[in-house]
Amino acid sequence: MARLYQESLLTVNADSTEFCPLQDLHNLLAVGTYQLDEKTQIRHGLLHLYAMSSKRLGEVHLADETSDRTHHWQLQQTSALPISGIFDMTWQVAQPARLLAACADGSVHLLALQLSGDTSWLVEQQKVVVSEGAMALSLDIAACGQRIVASSSAGTVSALQVPCLCLPFKLLPGIHCIADAGWSDGSSQHITGYTLQASESETCVTAQWQAHDLEAWSAAFDRWQVYHQQ
16 A cells, blocks of 8 residues: 655746666656746746655665655755756766756756755756757657657657767668657657767767657657667
8 A cells, every 4th residue: 555754835837857767866856847837928837856765773874665655754855056947857877877858948957966965956968959849848869878759849850869878870661660759649750760870978869859849748669679789
C-alpha cells in the first residue's frame, strides 16, 4: 500500500519531477515548476533540488531501496534555481551528472550537478534555442547519452547533439525510426529520414522538422530500435 511520508507546498505549479539515475546519487530529486504571470504574460519557474534520506531511531542516511520499510523518508531542499518555466526534464547519465530541461522560453537548458559535502546544486552550462517565440514542451535523451530530441508548441521536433562523442551516425539497414512524437490532436508519428551532423564543442540543434500545425506535446527515442554511430 502506498504511504505518504511528506508533503511540500510549492509557490508555483510542479510540472516535472526526476530522480537522478546515477549510482550513489539516487537520493537526489529535481522538481521543475512553471507559472504564467497573467498580468505581464511572462513565464517563469524554479528548479528545486532535494536530497532524500530515511530516518530511524535518530539515525539519518541516504535513501536505499533495500532499507527497512519502517524508515521515515524525508526530503530536504538543497537548492532552488530561478529559470524559465519547466515543462519536462531528464538526467544525462554522465560524469559529472547533468540535468536537461525543456523550458517555456523555447530552449533546452543544460545544467551541471555540483556536489560539496552534503550540499548539492545545479549550475546552468548552456541554453540551446529549439523554437523562437514558442515553448519547448518535452525532451528525451538517447540511451548512448549523446543525442537529444525536443518538441515545441510551434509543432517542431528538433534533434540535438551533445559534445564529447560528436560523430555523425546513421541508422542500421532496415531500421527507419529514430523517435516518436505525439501531437495535441491525439495523433502520433514516427520521425524518419535524417542524419545528425557532427558538433565539435557545444550542444547544438543538428536537425529540425516542422512536424505539425499544432503543438508537439511529446517526443521520445525508441528504446527498442538499435542504431549506432560511425
